[in-house]
Amino acid sequence: MALGLTYATSLTLVRMRLAALRHALRDSNRVAWIGTGAFLGLVLAAGTIWAATKGDTDLVAVAVAVWMLGWVVGPLFAGGGDETLKPEYFTMLPLPPRALSGGLIAAALAGVAPLVSLVALLCLVVVGGQLSVGALLISVPAVLLQLLCFVLASRLAVAVYAVLLQVRSGAVLAALVNAFILAFAAQGWALIAAFISTDVQGTIARGARIAPSGWGLVAVEATGRGDWLRVLLAVVGLVVLCAAMFVAWSALLVRRTTAALAGVRVRRQLTAPDARGAAAAKELRTWARDLLYGHRAVFAIAYGLFFCMMPLAVGWKGMLPWAGAAAVVMGGAMFSNLYGADGTAFWSTLMTPRSAQLDIRARQRAFLLVFGPPVLVITLLLTWWSQAGAWPLVLGILPALLGGAAGLIVLASVYAAVPTTDAHKRSGNPLNSGENEGETMGLVYVMLVLVSLTAAPALGAALAWSWWGVPVGLFSGVLAWWYFGRLAAGRLEQRGPELLTLLRHGRTTGEHVDKASLSSKMALLPRWRRYLAGFCLGFGAIPLFPQAVVPAIFLLNAVDAKAWFLALYVEPRWQWPVIIGMALLGLGMYAYGGWTYWQASKLRPEAQHHLQPEPQTP
Structure with a gap:
C-alpha cells in the first residue's frame, strides 16, 4: 500500500513538474536562459566524456567530484534551487512524509539539469567499456545511483542550509561557507596554482575517489580488476548513502512543513526621545x-x-x-x-x-x-x-x-x-x-x-x-x-x-503587460540576434573587468603577477593596446545588448502586428 501510494504520488508530481516546464518554455527569455545553461552544461559534459575516452581516470574522478560540488553549492546561489513544487503546497493533503518526499525527488529528477548530469555521468560507461564487459554492465547502475546521489545531496544541502539560517550561529556559518565558495569561483586560480606547484594532483584524485562522488568510478574500476569485494562495498555504499540522505531530507521536510516559530520575549522595549x-x-x-x-x-x-x-x-x-x-x-x-x-x-x-x-x-x-x-x-x-x-x-x-x-x-x-x-x-x-x-x-x-x-x-x-x-x-x-x-x-x-x-x-496589470510586451517584442527579432544580445549582456563583464580593469591596475601599481590576464602575457609595448581593446570589447558587448533591447522596446504595436506571421488556414 505504501509503495503504491508513493508511486502514484511520484507519477502525479512528475506530471506537474513537466507541465510547469512546458509552460516555462512559452517564455522566450526563460527559453534563452534554459537553452544557454543546457548548452554550457552539455559542453562540460562532453569534456568529461572526452577525458574518459583518453583513459585519464584521475581526471574523470575529479570532474565527477566537481559535478557533485556544483549540485551541492549551486542552489545556494540560485535562491534555493528549482522549487517549482514547494513542499508547503501539499501540507493539507493526507500524504505520509515518505510518499511526499519520494514524489518530490522523482519530480526533481524530471528536469534539464538532471538530464545534463546524466550525460556527463556517461563517462563511467565509457570507462567501463574500456575495461571489460562486467565493468560496462556495472557502470549502468553506478550511473543511476550517482545521479540519485547528486539530486539527494542537493536537496539535503538546501534543507540543512535553511535550518542553519534559522539560528544566529548557523546563519553566520552559512555566510562564511557561501562567501568562500563564491570567492573561490573568482579567485580559485591561486589555490589551484598552489596545488599544481606542490605536485598534489595524485592526492586530489585519491580524495575524489574517496568522496561519495567517486564511488561509482571505484565500482567500475574494481570490476575491471576483478576486485568484487570493493565493487560490493562501493555499490552498497552508494545505496546506503542515498537512503540515509533520503531519510534525513524527509525528516527536515517534515520539520519545514510542520514546525511553528516560537514566540520571542522582548528583552528591552524600543524607546527613543524623538x-x-x-x-x-x-x-x-x-x-x-x-x-x-x-x-x-x-x-x-x-x-x-x-x-x-x-x-x-x-x-x-x-x-x-x-x-x-x-x-x-x-x-x-x-x-x-x-x-x-x-x-x-x-x-x-x-x-x-x-x-x-x-x-x-x-x-x-x-x-x-x-x-x-x-x-x-x-x-x-x-x-x-x-x-x-x-x-x-x-x-x-x-x-x-x-x-x-x-x-x-x-x-x-x-x-x-x-x-x-x-x-x-x-x-x-x-x-x-x-x-x-x-x-x-x-x-x-x-x-x-x-x-x-x-x-x-x-x-x-x-x-x-x-x-x-x-x-x-x-x-x-x-x-x-x-x-x-x-x-x-x-x-x-x-x-x-x-x-x-x-x-x-x-506587479499591476499594466506593469505585467509592459513586461510581457517587451518579451513579445524581443520575440519578433531574429533568434540569433536575441541570443547574441543575451550572450553579450551575460559575458560582457569578462573582457571589461578581469581582462581590462584589473590588469590596468596591476600595471599602474607595478604588480608582478600574470595569473590569467591576457595583457600581462604579451610584450610590454602591446600591453596597453590589449587592455584598451578588451575594454572596448566589453563595452561594445554591453552596448550591443542594451541597444538591441532598446530597439525592441521602441517597436510600435502596429509594427508588431505586421511582423507577426499570418495564421495558416488548413
Missing part, C-alpha cells in the same frame, strides 16, 4: 534580529576577505588593501532591496506623517554603522600588512564607496523595489524570496556596477594627484550619501502608496 532616534533604533533592531540581514552582512565582509586573501596562496599580497572595498561593493549589492525585504510592514512607516526622510536617513546610518567600522579596520590592517604604496588609493576610494553604497541602496530600494515574500510568510526555505528571484538577482548585478562606479572620481584623483584623492573621496562619498538619500526620500514621500501596493500585490 522620531529620529525611534527610526534609527527600529532599523538597528532589524539588522540585529533579522537573521537574513545578519547573514548577508557577514557574507559581504567575508567575501571581501576571501576574495583578496586567496592570492596569498601564491605569495601575492597586492589584493590585500582592497578587501574592505570589495566588502562594501558586495554589501551595497546585497542590501539594494531594503523596502522589498520589508514587504507589507512598510505600511507602518507610510502611515506615520513626515517619516520618509527619517526612515531613509536611518537606513543609511544603519548601513554605515554595520559596514563602516569593520571595513575600515580590515583596510588599515591589510594595507599595512601588504606593505604596498596603495594608501592614497585605498583611503580615497573607501569613503567614496561607503557613501555611494549608503546612497544607492536606498535609491534602488525606492525606485527599483522588487516584491519578495513577507518575513512572516517565509517558507521553510529562507533562500527562496518569492517569484521575483530573477529580478532580485538582476538588481544585485546592476548594483555591483553602480556602487563600483561611485569610486571613479576618487580613483582618478588619486592616480593623478596622489593624496588629493582622499579629500575627493570624502567629498564624493558625502555628496552621494546626501543627494541619493534626498532623492529617495522625495520619491518615498510622493509615491509611498504606490510602493506599498507593489509590495502587497506585486
Whole structure:
C-alpha cells in the first residue's frame, strides 16, 4: 500500500513538474536562459566524456567530484534551487512524509539539469567499456545511483542550509561557507596554482575517489580488476548513502512543513526621545534580529576577505588593501532591496506623517554603522600588512564607496523595489524570496556596477594627484550619501502608496503587460540576434573587468603577477593596446545588448502586428 501510494504520488508530481516546464518554455527569455545553461552544461559534459575516452581516470574522478560540488553549492546561489513544487503546497493533503518526499525527488529528477548530469555521468560507461564487459554492465547502475546521489545531496544541502539560517550561529556559518565558495569561483586560480606547484594532483584524485562522488568510478574500476569485494562495498555504499540522505531530507521536510516559530520575549522595549532616534533604533533592531540581514552582512565582509586573501596562496599580497572595498561593493549589492525585504510592514512607516526622510536617513546610518567600522579596520590592517604604496588609493576610494553604497541602496530600494515574500510568510526555505528571484538577482548585478562606479572620481584623483584623492573621496562619498538619500526620500514621500501596493500585490496589470510586451517584442527579432544580445549582456563583464580593469591596475601599481590576464602575457609595448581593446570589447558587448533591447522596446504595436506571421488556414 505504501509503495503504491508513493508511486502514484511520484507519477502525479512528475506530471506537474513537466507541465510547469512546458509552460516555462512559452517564455522566450526563460527559453534563452534554459537553452544557454543546457548548452554550457552539455559542453562540460562532453569534456568529461572526452577525458574518459583518453583513459585519464584521475581526471574523470575529479570532474565527477566537481559535478557533485556544483549540485551541492549551486542552489545556494540560485535562491534555493528549482522549487517549482514547494513542499508547503501539499501540507493539507493526507500524504505520509515518505510518499511526499519520494514524489518530490522523482519530480526533481524530471528536469534539464538532471538530464545534463546524466550525460556527463556517461563517462563511467565509457570507462567501463574500456575495461571489460562486467565493468560496462556495472557502470549502468553506478550511473543511476550517482545521479540519485547528486539530486539527494542537493536537496539535503538546501534543507540543512535553511535550518542553519534559522539560528544566529548557523546563519553566520552559512555566510562564511557561501562567501568562500563564491570567492573561490573568482579567485580559485591561486589555490589551484598552489596545488599544481606542490605536485598534489595524485592526492586530489585519491580524495575524489574517496568522496561519495567517486564511488561509482571505484565500482567500475574494481570490476575491471576483478576486485568484487570493493565493487560490493562501493555499490552498497552508494545505496546506503542515498537512503540515509533520503531519510534525513524527509525528516527536515517534515520539520519545514510542520514546525511553528516560537514566540520571542522582548528583552528591552524600543524607546527613543524623538522620531529620529525611534527610526534609527527600529532599523538597528532589524539588522540585529533579522537573521537574513545578519547573514548577508557577514557574507559581504567575508567575501571581501576571501576574495583578496586567496592570492596569498601564491605569495601575492597586492589584493590585500582592497578587501574592505570589495566588502562594501558586495554589501551595497546585497542590501539594494531594503523596502522589498520589508514587504507589507512598510505600511507602518507610510502611515506615520513626515517619516520618509527619517526612515531613509536611518537606513543609511544603519548601513554605515554595520559596514563602516569593520571595513575600515580590515583596510588599515591589510594595507599595512601588504606593505604596498596603495594608501592614497585605498583611503580615497573607501569613503567614496561607503557613501555611494549608503546612497544607492536606498535609491534602488525606492525606485527599483522588487516584491519578495513577507518575513512572516517565509517558507521553510529562507533562500527562496518569492517569484521575483530573477529580478532580485538582476538588481544585485546592476548594483555591483553602480556602487563600483561611485569610486571613479576618487580613483582618478588619486592616480593623478596622489593624496588629493582622499579629500575627493570624502567629498564624493558625502555628496552621494546626501543627494541619493534626498532623492529617495522625495520619491518615498510622493509615491509611498504606490510602493506599498507593489509590495502587497506585486506587479499591476499594466506593469505585467509592459513586461510581457517587451518579451513579445524581443520575440519578433531574429533568434540569433536575441541570443547574441543575451550572450553579450551575460559575458560582457569578462573582457571589461578581469581582462581590462584589473590588469590596468596591476600595471599602474607595478604588480608582478600574470595569473590569467591576457595583457600581462604579451610584450610590454602591446600591453596597453590589449587592455584598451578588451575594454572596448566589453563595452561594445554591453552596448550591443542594451541597444538591441532598446530597439525592441521602441517597436510600435502596429509594427508588431505586421511582423507577426499570418495564421495558416488548413
